[in-house]
Amino acid sequence: AAAVGAIHAGCRFFAGYPITPSSEVLHFLSQWLPRVGGSVVQTEDELAAIGAVLGGSFAGVKSMTATSGPGLALMTEMMGLASMAELPAVIWDVQRGGPSTGLPTKSEQSDLWQAIFGSHGDAPRVVLAPADVEDCFHTMTDAFNIAEEYQIPVIVLSDQNIAQRKETLSMLTLDHEVKERVTPTEDELVDYKRYKDTPSGVSPMTWPGIKGGEYQTNGLEHDEYGRPTSMFLIHEKMNDKRYRKLRPIRDEFHFIRRYGPEDADVGILCWGSSKGPVKEAVLKAQARGEKVAAFVPQVLYPFPKHEFEEFLKGIKEFIVMELSFSAQFYKYLRTFLELPEGHTHIFKRSGGKNLTVTEVEEIIAQVLPKADTKREVMV
The missing domain is CATH 3.40.50.970 (Thiamin diphosphate (ThDP)-binding fold, Pyr/PP domains)
Known part of the structure; x- marks a missing residue:
């Protein structure tokens, strides 16, 4: 696929x-x-x-x-x-x-x-x-x-x-928009700046053979023309330019899946292949009348912080589930999110076997009783 x-x-x-x-x-x-x-x-x-x-x-x-x-x-x-x-x-x-x-x-x-x-x-x-x-x-x-x-x-x-698994899928649609890189106009080629400091951080890009589009590129820091430099001010400017490109990506691409009721008491955050068992466990809990929801981001960096904070509103107990012995996902989240103190639960273990629905149901059963206590959610 x-x-x-x-x-x-x-x-x-x-x-x-x-x-x-x-x-x-x-x-x-x-x-x-x-x-x-x-x-x-x-x-x-x-x-x-x-x-x-x-x-x-x-x-x-x-x-x-x-x-x-x-x-x-x-x-x-x-x-x-x-x-x-x-x-x-x-x-x-x-x-x-x-x-x-x-x-x-x-x-x-x-x-x-x-x-x-x-x-x-x-x-x-x-x-x-x-x-x-x-x-x-x-x-x-x-x-x-x-x-x-x-x-x-x-x-x-x-x-x-x-x-390395097989799934039966519905017919895939091919109407997904395919985008191309930005190329310079004829006017921009008169004085071509490969790394022009634009508001978006994205500069027009050429490739070999385009007349007027020649430029120097390597691993050295450079000015707008691609010429190597070791000047602090240019390095700072170019770092800002390169990171500036992440802002519209974070705002434009909302790759998120949410399962369960909007008024959930327990929220689960997972990613990747853990979605399958988490989704099944959440739907089973919902069938039992339990208010459990899941948030599955498909973009991990830059993380969809705003959407996740919206998900947390009203959540009384929160679970992070991952197949990482050192809890890489949870620790990553803590670098930029204020998770509910005292109400965040971590399920972490080594890989080697896939996450199971039973494991998800067990931690839901452990956490649900704690959600009966009303509290003000911290986001």
Whole structure:
């Protein structure tokens, strides 16, 4: 589904190195991408793969790679280059148990920090998370749209549970808008500034062969023309420019799913493949007359803070559920959200087995009695 979504979004170059459990994307695209005029390169390692992807993007082609946790770690430096050079790129990360070689054939939700913060320096990127097989198709289109429109790397966090299962779907619609990168006008090419400091932070982008569109790009800090500089004021200005692009992304893309009643007493927050068992448990609770709701974001960074705070209003007890031993998701949320003190419950454990409906129902049963006490919700 992810590979089909990539083709629909206009991806025409894929570079990758086989790694469980993401290799199916490479296998599928190696058969189908050439049929639509695209190219697939199996590289010698993940370092070469992400380098080739950035090269393809620089040349004006929508480009992507697919990997898993160990490969994502190797791509860290190049992700920083994508942020600095403002190159569109999509990285499909199928999470597995870690660290190191870990559990290659089992799911875990432990690549979150690596995806959001994995770079030295301040390197903005977008992180998305599909929750089921159909999501993989649509999320891939969204990933390319964001990458191309905002000239930013986009990491999509799938996992083994989603990637290596089959689902029966309704007919997929292909009316999803496909967006392209901004190119300069003839007037802008007279004095072309590749990194022009625009109100949105997005600058017109050329590729080799466009007359007047030549520019220098590398990993060094640079001025609006792309010329290397070490001046503090320019560095500060360019950091602001690069991060400014996240603001409209946060406001424009509301990738959220909500299940359960509007007047819920208990709220559950989860992401990725945990959605399935959480949704089923919430619907069962609703059938019993229990006021339980779930909030499932599909964009993890920048996080939909406003929508989540709206969800929290009226919630008496709140549960964060994740397959991460160190509670990466919960700790990430605490960096910018004020969660209800004394009324927030954490379900965290290692991956290796998928989250079950029974586990969700058990923690709901533990928390529901506490929701009988009225309180003022803190948001």
